[in-house]
Amino acid sequence: MKKKMSGELMLMLTALIFGVSFVAQRAGMAHVGPFTFNGIRSLIGTVVLIPVMVLMDRQKKADVPAEVTDAKASKKNLLVGGLWCGLVVFISSSLQQAGMIYTTAGKAGFITALYIVIVPILGLFLKKKVRPILWVSVLLATAGLYLLSVKEGFSIGWGDFLILLSAVGLSVHIILIDHFSPKTDPVKLTSLQFLVSGVISLPFMFTFETVSWAGIMDSKIPILYAGVLSCGVAYTLQTIAQKRTEPTVTSLILSMESVIALIAGILILGESISVRETMGSIILFSGILLAQLPGDLKFLEARIPGTLGYNKKRQEESQFIEVNYVKISE
Secondary structure, eight states: OHHHHHHHHHHHHHHHHHHHHHHHHHHHTTTSOHHHHHHHHHHHHHHHHHHHHHHHHTSOGGGSOGGGGOHHHHHHHHHHHHHHHHHHHHHHHHHHHHHTTTSOHHHHHHHHTTHHHHHHHHHGGGTOOOOHHHHHHHHHHHHHHHHHHEETTTEEOHHHHHHHHHHHHHHHHHHHHHHHGGGSOHHHHHHHHHHHHHHHHHHHHHHHSOOOHHHHHHTHHHHHIIIIIIIIIHHHHHHHHTTTSOHHHHHHHHTTHHHHHHHHHHHHHOOOOOHHHHHHHHHHHHHHHHHTSTTOHHHHTOOTTTEEEEOGGGTTTTOOEEEEOOOSOO
16 A cells, blocks of 8 residues: 555656656747757756666566567667667657747647547557447547637647647657567666657758757756756656556556646646636547546557656566656656
8 A cells, every 4th residue: 555655656757757847848939049949958967767667677577577588689679679669759749849949838838738549549550449438538628729829810839739749749759659568678778769769850950950059058957957866866756656556547647748738837837727728638648538448458558758657468467667758848
């Protein structure tokens, strides 16, 4: 019981860090471009995860599933998975970061959380079964998104549209992680994807943006928050917590990041939200919660840029923890 409670507290802290990271991302855009922000924060996240990898390597062999014991196959899956996941993280995080220029942290948090609904839908193309109730979630999410983002004339704001595309990218990332995580070391996979994302960001950063040391220093707090706390601390907390909590509880607690993003945007950045947007947020969040009810756990348990997925099939055998962290957030 104590372990369960401590795990839930860790997840709450994780959701808090992820939620506030939307504020950090928006604040950071005041002095640097999206490629600069993501490139630096991804590389920082890679460095922060190095001690985590060292600690995880010291764990007993019994905590690792049989597939990972094949060193050659594990290394191949690590490289292939790291490259693909890193590429998708780069694309989705760049879209999200660019979208933060034109929308609020609160709206970005809610729209990003749509990945919980999008992932099972994408799963249809992989011949995954979808419960009928999920379509109710889709209707609620669509209605909520309409009230939250669509303006008069049925046009969606540019920033909200970029964030929505980012949520689709995050969903693809979750599916990739669902495929590669059980076949290699999850911590190394996460670290490698951050490294790949950071390296890919560099040429775009120097080509399309004006990079200055002064601008980076002016944004150092948001960048360090996103790199150290969001990529490093939150990731580690979630890794530990998911060993102590059930997948459904995990996904429900982590979904609170969207609410936290809204509150943090109002309190820290002074953002405002209209009655229409409030209703849209409530309806959208209801759809998100409905989608997380037991039944679609294989895809609902995983989380973006930046998240972990819990492999329920191996829970009793190995307590293996799948990784899916980017937010990009995320």
